[in-house]
Amino acid sequence: MRRHIVIGFAASVLSTPVLADDSHTPYAGLASRDIATLSESDIAELSAGRGWGFALAAELNGHPGPAHVLEHAEDLGLSPEQRKRVEEIFTAMQVEAITAGAVFIAAERALDTAFSNGGLDAAELEVLASAAGQARSNLRFVHLSRHLETLEVLSAAQVAQYNDLRGYTNDPCAKIPEGHNAEMWRRHNGCDS
Template sequence: MRRASILAALVALLAATGAAAQAAPEPPAGHRHATGDDGAAHRRVDAIQKEFDAVVADGRGFGLAFAADQHGYPGPLHVLELKDRLRLTPMQEARMRALFETMLAEAKPRAARLADAEARLRRLFAGGGADEAAVRAAVAETEAARAELRLAHLRAHLQARDVLTETQRRTYHHLRWGEPKTP
């Protein structure tokens, strides 16, 4: 669950920085940057970002398919992790392994493109050459790469769902997310 807590921290950080960027010059109530910590908070964020980059570069999703996973479309890696509790048949296990390997083969080069695009965006700012047109182009490239990576993961979730029985899908959801919420 360490990945989930790191993802939650990264999402909270991104949400907070996005909200702060849109706020008035005065910080919102309760929003304060630590003083006197010699950049410790920024080092923690940098460490989380580096772990995110490493996990994604390895072909793993790091939350890219939460929308699917939370709503009945399990991912092949997590299904394999829970294979005994889901009582996968040998054929189901083989199919999940194949789906996982296919997803990794698609995801790794897409993750490399995303990492390259993110690095170009950072270099644009670091080199002092950022203007609106250059930033727009770099962001478009970065987000197109992120979309392709996310699609590789989401396709695996779509296909994995069809391998499981309805009972296995319910069990998976309960094991990963707890009881479903009723509207």
């Protein structure tokens, strides 16, 4: 008798519809995006050649980026030669990042379109996913490599000053550097944990 009660209970639980809970639908509203994986602001950021967080491994480990070095050029006491070289690095990065960003956006669009159209098979998926992954990797390399180049231009004292100006101290949560999205900064630095 007890076995029938348990089976009956399990069947009723399994057949009961689960009500939608907003806290369990993190993708709600994203279906209307032009490209499922990229928001309009993501596309704008990538199209403009901005970092999109790709260089955090360098930035947060003592390898300054050219854009932010130029923002802090006065405070860092850049010499005219240093400024000229960092400007060259930044310009080259922008040109390459805009091109690589367009390739990445196109690869994500192709992947999204293939799923949207239906009939996608594993072989085609592998090609599309690999292309999108390679495009992302290439774009990330563009940004990270410019941090390496910029580091070579600066003195150790300038790098230390840069890290201080950017808020990369022992407690990154104590001060959010100017120009950073506060929510993103807190998330990347574990401030809200």
